[in-house]
Amino acid sequence: MSVSTKLSSSVKALCFLAECSPTPKTSKEIAENTGINASKLRKLLSLLSKSKIVKSNQGTKGGFQLLKSPSKIHLQEIYCAIEDRKAFHLKVSDINGYDGYDYLGYFENLFSNIQIDIEDKMTKISLLSVMNDLKIETKIK
Template sequence: MAQLKRFGFGLQALIVLAANNSEQCSSAEIAEQIQCEPTVLRKILAQLAEHGIVEARQGRSGGYQLTRSPEQITLAEVYKSLHEKEPQWDRMLDTTGNHLFGQKMHESFSKIMTDINTQVNQVLGTYTVGDFLD
């Protein structure tokens, strides 16, 4: 699944959990509400649990809930939790070759990619899950 799709579904799942006022929700309930395949959502929720954003409880009365208030969870934290690989724009580096011109472009592109990553993290850091609640 594309990384940005995973981020979108993960963020929507967190908003659903935040709107439920600390009550647990099953992955099936969340998946139905955000129209996401339940197995995909469980993988996303597992990553969020690994990073301490959600808590998972197993069993018949189990489910997911946020580990802290929605206002304390930044989108930057969510984004980092769900991205195992480099962002899509880093693929631009794959176009540079091992020749002199390609090496110069690789260096220039690397600086641009660093700036983009910094800006994305800064922008996402200014928003929280709480910002999406009515």
């Protein structure tokens, strides 16, 4: 799954949970309301659960619930929870060698700075602000 698909799917699922809180929602219910495959959702929500953004309950009457209020959840958090690789993924396998200059180091540094900018930007965007922009009502502020 690409970074943007994972992020947007996660946000969509989290928005749905905020809309319906506080009762837990199963991956099946979320799937029916978002159009995202239930198995895919479980993978994403399981990562979000490890980062304490949602709470998951197995078994009958189980499902997923928000663990933090939408105003306290930021895109950067979601992004870091679901993504191990960096957004601007750097392929540097063979740009070095031959002439002895450190192109590898140069571009690693450049892309890592870009990465920092992206994360800064996302740190400033809360789930609540996304919901406000999209005019989604929320039960939890």
